[in-house]
Amino acid sequence: MGASTISVRYFILNLLTQQPMSGYDVKRFLKRFSWLIGSPSFGSLYPALRALLHDGLVTVEVIPREDKPPRKIYSITETGREALQEWIRQPVAPDVPLKTFVMRLMVAGNLPHAALVEHLEQRRSQITAHQIDLRQTATAMDDGADLGQCLALGYGLAVANAELTWLDRTLVQLSSQQNGAASHLNSESVSAR
Amino acid sequence: MGASTISVRYFILNLLTQQPMSGYDVKRFLKRFSWLIGSPSFGSLYPALRALLHDGLVTVEVIPREDKPPRKIYSITETGREALQEWIRQPVAPDVPLKTFVMRLMVAGNLPHAALVEHLEQRRSQITAHQIDLRQTATAMDDGADLGQCLALGYGLAVANAELTWLDRTLVQLSSQQNGAASHLNSESVSAR
């Protein structure tokens, strides 16, 4: 039950810290990452919004439109911000899947600098361990093994390498300028390839 | 409803095509990829095994041990192999999350060469599109944006780049030697970094 159950609720809540938006807007935003972590369906999105409203973590502004369902713009409340803070500061299990990691990453803005660094470092050591494990199995099986096995292994290594590179780079940038906002934290990747 | 619902069942079934194993063994194997796609809990693993057994897709060999719960070694049946084939050949939605992609990758051994290539190419075009989208938002927001947003974006780009590189490399290797097993499909990644 837990501390790290990212039910859609907190995810939405985080989006709303940026700016007020409708359920549909939330969906649109999350679509950008659907290939990575998938995006929740309306069937879970709208009920989640209801729940947040009911708990007083968000407010709505209903904008009626003739003959169409009214747009509903949700804004986060002060209580909502507090709830989000409280949730994000919960410690995470040491070994979380990529999806969870990314999700927490998005909420990282509401996290104190030090906690963020710790989170990233935890992930780095985790990935390093898995990387070693993958490499061993990769070399130990050479030839004769199942195609699917090989593919998945190769893919896993590729992603692990990329993630480690990113973590190192980000960690460096984060320590060198732990104050001034987020100045080009992705310059390399944008131009790469 | 879902052609591509990867309930644990087929995942297990695939593992069993490699060699007979127990529920615990399955868990151990999947742990290797937990950081990527997560691994199912025993609470879903054991019931899944039951179901497979009930449907005649697997058989058990019970190995009693004194004072301990007996080990149960499951083997896939011919019916099981057929069911797996039937399942994997179902077309996938064009835009699946990384988790789904990896899962299907593992089962790719049971897929005809051409279908595999098509699957990879579909993914490639998908990622390319998302990559472009991410880059645009990345450049369009420079400075002033939320830290979490930046981090997630940078991370996404890093993974997207890695995935594309891997896809291209794999696709080439796959076409050059579409016959002889899987000769070092991951030589680069193993030594990288």
Next chain:
DNA sequence: ATGTGCATGTAACTGGTTACATGATTCG
């Protein structure tokens, strides 16, 4: 002594998906 790995399982819960309902507008 305490915890981790081995090894199996069950029951309650819950978070989410799928499918449905409604309806205008714009694009190809």
Next chain:
DNA sequence: CGAATCATGTAACCAGTTACATGCACAT
């Protein structure tokens, strides 16, 4: 003229998690 996008929602269903129960062996 059909498909996709905009825009909201509900209800049935189900796949999975969490927490529990049991118990030995080995390491710290």
